[in-house]
Each structure stands twice: as C-alpha cells, then as structure tokens.
Amino acid sequence: MNKTLLFVLILSGLSALSTSILRGHRYIKILKTWAEAQTYCREKFIDLATINNQDDNDRLQRVLKDPGTFAWIGLQDDETRWKWAMGNADFNINTDFSNWRLSEPNNLGSKQNCCQVNVLTEWFDFPCTDLRASICYDARDPSKYISVDTFMTWYDAKTYCRTKHTDLLTVWNKSVNDLIATLPERRHWMGLHRQPWAYWSDKIPTTFTNWDSGQPDNEGSTESCTAVDTTTGKWLDMDCEKKYYFVCQDEIQHQTTLKLKFQSETDLNDPAVQQQILEQLQTHMAEHELPHVKLRWIEKDEQTFHKQQKMMREEEPASDSSLCEGRPEHPKT
Structure with a gap:
C-alpha cells in the first residue's frame, strides 16, 4: 500500500465526549505555615494544590518526596x-x-x-x-x-x-x-x-477527598488545614500554624476527548496512515490559531478505528470512527 496518503479523507462527524482539567503540581521543600505556603504559591505559581478527582490525586502522589513528613495542600475548613x-x-x-x-x-x-x-x-x-x-x-x-x-x-x-x-x-x-x-x-x-471543608484555596468547590482513617478529627479544636502524608499519600487535618513543606498548583491544562468519523478505502488502523491524519489535523488547527494543541489517538480493544455498523450503498466506502484526545501544549520559554 502506498504510504503517501492515497485515500480521500472525508471528516463526516466530530463530537466532544469529555473535557477534563489537568493540574500540574510542584513540591516545594521550604518550611512554611499553611497561610505562608498559600502566599508563596500564589506569588510563584497559581495557588496551593487543588485535588478534585482521582487523576489529580495520582499526579499529587507522583511529586511527593521526603517520606515520613507532611506537605500542605490547598484544602482548608473555613469555620467562619x-x-x-x-x-x-x-x-x-x-x-x-x-x-x-x-x-x-x-x-x-x-x-x-x-x-x-x-x-x-x-x-x-x-x-x-x-x-x-x-x-x-x-x-x-x-x-x-x-x-x-x-x-x-x-x-x-x-x-x-x-x-x-x-x-x-x-x-x-x-x-x-x-x-x-x-x-x-x-x-x-x-x-x-455549615458545610465543612467546602472549598479549596482557589475557591473551587470540594468534590474529592482522600482522608486518612479517623480524619479529619480537629484534635484540640485547632486543626482546619490539610496536609498530605508524604509516605502514604493520605490526608490529615493539621494546625495551620505548623510548618511543613507544601505542594503548589502549576499550569492548568484542559484536555478534551473527541470522536471523529472518517470515510476511506484505506486501512485506517495502519500506524503510518494514522500519523498522516494527525499531521493533517495538527496543520488544520495551527491554521485556526491553535498551534499548541497536542493530539493523540486513544486505543480501544487494541484498535484506534472501529467500523460503524450501518447499511450503505455498495459504492460508498466504509465509515470508521475513532477517539482523539487533545490538550494544550504550552510553548517553553
């Protein structure tokens, strides 16, 4: 098969299946109170870390260092x-x-x-x-x-x-x-x-928690800030005046999963063909002032494209659908 894209590609449908936010995290090895850590993160990055789903929590776990201690994150119980x-x-x-x-x-x-x-x-x-x-x-x-x-x-x-x-x-x-x-x-x-632990430092409502067993317990009625155990990854409420390392929230990226439909007589599961399609889509997006969006295919059942079960006229090429994921890729400075 000629690998120079001998097929005519017809984009017959595009729909967004999901959009998610990817939060980057930075582990800062400086001892600060929760309020001091919040100020530092807002000045140097975006804010203290917000963890609002399991993916966020997984990324948090990957940046933690210094087992046996604690690190501030952005969840606080505003008792006022x-x-x-x-x-x-x-x-x-x-x-x-x-x-x-x-x-x-x-x-x-x-x-x-x-x-x-x-x-x-x-x-x-x-x-x-x-x-x-x-x-x-x-x-x-x-x-x-x-x-x-x-x-x-x-x-x-x-x-x-x-x-x-x-x-x-x-x-x-x-x-x-x-x-x-x-x-x-x-x-x-x-x-x-009142609703306890309702908001993160960046004012995002709380939708996910990873409390350790028996937490939060507000021991001594002084614990209204959240730290993560750098060994277990579990969260504990702590006295906000204690000094710990902390995790800042870095650049926020938006990730969108798209479903694309194509008509072609070529094998769309050929890796070379898929690469050419991505290059065409990337060029098209650059022409529409979206040069920093990175695209990749998502495999399902070990295939990227799947035949659509639909009756067609004999001369019509088969219709295939695929999932494509895109997210901004920030240029390095």
Whole structure:
C-alpha cells in the first residue's frame, strides 16, 4: 500500500465526549505555615494544590518526596462561614449577630456543623445527626415561632419545618434571640449550619477527598488545614500554624476527548496512515490559531478505528470512527 496518503479523507462527524482539567503540581521543600505556603504559591505559581478527582490525586502522589513528613495542600475548613437554612442566607461568625456560648463553636471531632440554642438563648455547635426538638418559623402564623417537641436530626427538622411551616428559625438580631427564652425549656435546633471543608484555596468547590482513617478529627479544636502524608499519600487535618513543606498548583491544562468519523478505502488502523491524519489535523488547527494543541489517538480493544455498523450503498466506502484526545501544549520559554 502506498504510504503517501492515497485515500480521500472525508471528516463526516466530530463530537466532544469529555473535557477534563489537568493540574500540574510542584513540591516545594521550604518550611512554611499553611497561610505562608498559600502566599508563596500564589506569588510563584497559581495557588496551593487543588485535588478534585482521582487523576489529580495520582499526579499529587507522583511529586511527593521526603517520606515520613507532611506537605500542605490547598484544602482548608473555613469555620467562619455558616448559612441559614431559610433562603440559604450567608452568616459570618465574625460580623453578624450571634450569641455563642463561651468557647463555642468548637467543632469537636470535626463533626459539629449544626447549631442548637438553649433556654438561656446561648448557641452551641453540635453534630447534625443529634436528636433534638426544634424551632420553626412560620410567616403565616401570628406567633411566628413554633416549638416542635418531637426529637429529630437537624436535617429532619429542616424538612419538617419546610413542610408544615416556612423553615427552621433564623435569628437575625437580639430581639428574635430573646424570644427563644419564652419557649419550652430545652435545647432546640435552629437554622444555622455549615458545610465543612467546602472549598479549596482557589475557591473551587470540594468534590474529592482522600482522608486518612479517623480524619479529619480537629484534635484540640485547632486543626482546619490539610496536609498530605508524604509516605502514604493520605490526608490529615493539621494546625495551620505548623510548618511543613507544601505542594503548589502549576499550569492548568484542559484536555478534551473527541470522536471523529472518517470515510476511506484505506486501512485506517495502519500506524503510518494514522500519523498522516494527525499531521493533517495538527496543520488544520495551527491554521485556526491553535498551534499548541497536542493530539493523540486513544486505543480501544487494541484498535484506534472501529467500523460503524450501518447499511450503505455498495459504492460508498466504509465509515470508521475513532477517539482523539487533545490538550494544550504550552510553548517553553
């Protein structure tokens, strides 16, 4: 067979199957607190490392060094960020009205993410699965605030209040908080809650974790930053003021998998033919101002191209489909 591309190539279909983000990581062997490491990474690279899927985690494992120690990554538990159930309204522990009991919230065991209020109108953080009475707000009821004696988890209490009334209690100011003292003398759920370990340093929502057994545990109520064990690759919550090496996030690349359809009388699984197709596609992309995209074929069942099962006229060449993966290749400076 003539290897100089004797076939007529007809691109009859192209569709994107998936797009993924590839994060590069740099292991930095300088001892810093979590905040100092964050500043360094933002100045020198992009940010502290974000690990949002197994592929990210695999790349993280490959850059780790110095077994037997720890390295900061970008996950932090911001314990100042809470929300009210009603309207999903933000609550900032440092600026909005609150009546926390002394030493609260303390997030014991890294499991206390919902708020209870006692007869003295003092607030406590507790595990959301604790069983308690609750206070509902009802915009249509003259009394507005309804005590529910049935003991429920915070989640069930929220559902009950939204079904029977308006929502769990929101305490916007001291006047509302003082009204709690007129209700039955017991602890109640109110609408304040938080999502722990919700965001990475670069503000990306958390979708993947790799915690070690028993972690996070917030030992001593001081552990709200994440370090990776350089031996096991598992994550632990740590005191943010401790100094460790760290991992920065380098250039971010976008990878897209495309499905291509071709019509040809030539064997498209011939490596020489495949290389010529890639060169043609690469030239075409360069002409459209995409010179730094690197393409490669993806094999499935030890083949790149697969016959499409479809009835055709006799004179029509067979149609083959293949997967092609492309990602930006940054020019070196």
